[in-house]
Amino acid sequence: MSPDQEPAIRLVGLRRVYGDRAALAGIDLEVARGESLVVLGPNGAGKTTLLRILATLLRPTGGEVELLGCKLPGEAWKLRGKIGYLGHEPLLYRDLSGRENLRFHAKLHGIKGERAEARIEELLEAVKMSHRGDERTYEYSAGMRQRLAICRCVLHEPELLLLDEPDSNLDIPGREIAKTLIGRGGGHTRVVVTHDPDRHLPEADKVLTLGIDEGTVSA
Amino acid sequence: MTPSRTAFAAILAKDLRAELRTLQSLPAMALFAVSSYVIFRFGLNHSHLSGALASGVLWVTLLFAAVLGINRLFVAEREEGGFDAIRLAPIDRSVLFTAKVAALIIYLALLELIAVPIFALFFLNSAASLPPLIIVLVLADIGLAATGTLISSMAVNSRARDLLVPLVLLPLVIPLMIAATAATEPLMLLGGVSYHRFGTWLMVLGLYDLIFALLGYAVFDFLLED
Numbered sequence: 025m026s027p028d029q030e031p032a033i034r035l036v037g038l039r040r041v042y043g044d045r046a047a048l049a050g051i052d053l054e055v056a057r058g059e060s061l062v063v064l065g066p067n068g069a070g071k072t073t074l075l076r077i078l079a080t081l082l083r084p085t086g087g088e089v090e091l092l093g094c095k096l097p098g099e100a101w102k103l104r105g106k107i108g109y110l111g112h113e114p115l116l117y118r119d120l121s122g123r124e125n126l127r128f129h130a131k132l133h134g135i136k137g138e139r140a141e142a143r144i145e146e147l148l149e150a151v152k153m154s155h156r157g158d159e160r161t162y163e164y165s166a167g168m169r170q171r172l173a174i175c176r177c178v179l180h181e182p183e184l185l186l187l188d189e190p191d192s193n194l195d196i197p198g199r200e201i202a203k204t205l206i207g208r209g210g211g212h213t214r215v216v217v218t219h220d221p222d223r224h225l226p227e228a229d230k231v232l233t234l235g236i237d238e239g240t241v242s243a
Numbered sequence: 244m245t246p247s248r249t250a251f252a253a254i255l256a257k258d259l260r261a262e263l264r265t266l267q268s269l270p271a272m273a274l275f276a277v278s279s280y281v282i283f284r285f286g287l288n289h290s291h292l293s294g295a296l297a298s299g300v301l302w303v304t305l306l307f308a309a310v311l312g313i314n315r316l317f318v319a320e321r322e323e324g325g326f327d328a329i330r331l332a333p334i335d336r337s338v339l340f341t342a343k344v345a346a347l348i349i350y351l352a353l354l355e356l357i358a359v360p361i362f363a364l365f366f367l368n369s370a371a372s373l374p375p376l377i378i379v380l381v382l383a384d385i386g387l388a389a390t391g392t393l394i395s396s397m398a399v400n401s402r403a404r405d406l407l408v409p410l411v412l413l414p415l416v417i418p419l420m421i422a423a424t425a426a427t428e429p430l431m432l433l434g435g436v437s438y439h440r441f442g443t444w445l446m447v448l449g450l451y452d453l454i455f456a457l458l459g460y461a462v463f464d465f466l467l468e469d
Contacts (some may be wrong), residue, residue, distance in 0.1 A: 081327055083468070105245075105333030115324035119261040131253035132332035134245035160264075 030093045032184060033078065040073050047073040048234075050087065053088035055230060057183075060190030060214040062224045071155035071217040072112070074234070075186050078215060079109040079111035086202045092183060103135055108182035110190055110206070122153060122172050125161060126179060133180035147175040151201050166193040173203065178205050185214045191223065200222075215222035247341075253340035261319060268312040269350055273344040276308040276358035284365045287384040298427035300422055301362050305355065305389070306413075312350045313391035314408050316343055319400040330467060340392060340463040344456070347388035355380055372430040375441070379430075382448035389455040390415050396466050409429040410449065420448040 039047040047070040055061045063071050076082040078091060080100040089096040094154040095104050109115075116125045123144060130140040148154045151171040161169060170193045177185065185206055190197050208214065208227040218224045225231065262268055283300050284290075292300060320326045320339075329339050359380070363370055391412060398407040426444035429437040 079327075079331065081330055104331060107331060109327070109329065109331055111324075113324035113327070115318055115328045117257065117261060117323050117325065119264050120257065121321075124257075124260070128253055128257050129328065129332075131249055132245060132328065132334055134333065136249070203442065 030057075031055060032059070032092055034063070034090040034217070035087065038074075038084055039086035040077060040082065040090055041085045045073065047115075048084075051232070051234075053230075053232060054141070055215070056211060059185070059229040060208050060216065060227050061230045061232060062221070062228035063089045063215060063217045063232045063234065064219075064221055069234035071187055071234055075109075075188050075215065075217055077109075079107055079186050080104070081109070092100070092237060103184075105180060108177040108180070108185045108206075108212070109171055110177040110185070110187045112135055112188060114161075114169045115176060116161045116169060116172060119160055121158045121160050122164070122175075123149065123157040125172065126175055129176050130178055134189055135180060143179060144175075147205070151175055151198075151206060167195055167198055170194055171198060173201075174202055183212055185212050187212075187214065188217045189219065190216065191218075191220065236240075245332065245334045247335050247338050250338045250421075251342050251345070252331070254329075254339060255287065255345050258319075258342065258346040262346075262350070268315050270352055270355045272308040272311050275311055276304050276354060277361055279304040279307070280345065280358070280362055281295065282363050289366075291368055293368075293431050293433040295424070295428050297349050297431040298424040300366065301359070301385075301427060302424050304352075304362075305358065306416065306420060308354055308448070309347075309351055309387055309391065310409050310412065312347060312354075313395045313412065313449045314397040314405055316347060316392060319398045326467060334469050336464045337460050339467070340459050343392045344385075344388045344459070347391055348384050351384040351388060353381075355384075360430060361446070366462055367431065368433075369435075371436050372427075375436065377421055378445065379426045379448070382445060382452060383419060383453040386419045386448060386455055387416060389452065389459050390419070393455065393459040393463070393466075419448065419451050422451065 031054045033053065034053050035053040036037050038048055038051040039046065051074070063074060065071050073082065077084050077089060077096070080103055082095060092106055094100070098133070101170060115126070120128065120218065126144045126147070127140060130136070130144065135143060145154065148157045153171055156164070156168065161172065164172065164243055186204055190202060190206055194202060216224050329336060359373065359376070363373060394408055394412045394415065398404045398411065401407050422444045426441055426448065429439045429441060
């Protein structure tokens with residue numbers, strides 16, 4: 025199978041246990057490249073755990089996980105730089121300005137010089153924050169931090185977007201702006217964890233519903 | 244993969260810029276050291292110290308001042324998601340260790356730039372011991388920074404971080420402090436600077452630095468795992 029034909033995500037019997045409690049109890053799933061998967065479920069169903077495993081931030085307890093042709097956790101290092109992760113935390117330093125934060129992340133991802141500056145300005149312009157880019161992020165509202173976090177998430181043009189409640193703290197114009205950067209159609213594979221199915225289901229190719237009863241799954 | 248030197252420079256520059264803006268660590272470390280010397284000055288009721296006592300006062304104060312900085316070394320990474328950012332980036336994770344060691348060495352050097360002249364002013368008859376002392380300070384700083392970074396990264400996820408760092412760090416740096424005080428003692432003798440067994444103790448310091456730098460580099464990746 026050529027790399028393009030391989031699924032972007034393949035899960036077989038994925039399990040994650042915290043102490044005696046199974047947060048994920050055997051998930052089987054395949055998502056093709058370029059598809060959007062929407063993950064639904066009540067609080068505590070394991071949505072964020074799933075996303076953090078896919079982001080290589082958490083090790084699975086059991087089962088098989090294959091992302092973009094790489095098996096986790098052994099080949100996680102090959103995936104770094106290919107994943108854009110938007111979690112509950114914006115991953116921004118509060119004492120650095122918006123631009124400085126993006127420059128820092130650009131350097132970590134090997135984007136340098138004029139290419140980095142052009143990409144940062146393009147993204148700040150896209151989220152309507154060019155004029156506030158030199159302010160420290162602790163001066164930002166929660167919505168502005170989320171806009172900047174979206175810039176940080178797509179800065180390195182990742183193949184796989186992992187989005188945990190991407191609309192949180194965003195106003196209606198902010199949601200529309202976010203759609204242009206992390207919405208469907210950018211060529212990337214997306215996994216969107218949400219409590220707002222009305223907004224995200226129309227963009228979904230697949231839906232995974234996690235239950236709270238020992239990780240009941242329907243896909 | 245991003246070249247390690249690029250990532251190292253980015254993390255170090257970020258830390259120094261944040262410290263310059265917030266002044267969360269260095270002023271506290273310097274104030275602690277200066278206050279301690281004032282207390283020793285009046286508590287011991289000696290206008291001049293020499294030998295083992297001078298060496299002990301110098302190093303105990305620098306060590307406890309360093310603990311203040313070590314406690315805060317990874318707070319931004321913990322509270323602002325920096326650990327996840329590093330783990331998602333295509334970099335060797337050990338770069339975070341080396342950048343933090345470098346940042347801590349810079350903090351310690353700046354601390355000593357303030358504290359050591361004040362120590363000399365309060366307690367020493369002459370400044371002749373200061374030039375050779377620089378070698379001891381440099382070697383001890385490297386060891387303290389390597390051990391401190393390792394312990395700080397382990398303790399930062401604990402709610403008892405402020406308690407855990409000194410509890411784990413202090414026993415581990417006993418060999419370092421023995422070597423540093425022993426190397427410093429002959430430099431501060433009443434009769435003038437002596438280099439008795441100076442080289443031996445410098446080698447012990449160098450060996451300690453090597454062991455803990457390699458240990459930290461080797462295990463740091465593992466410590467960043469969930």
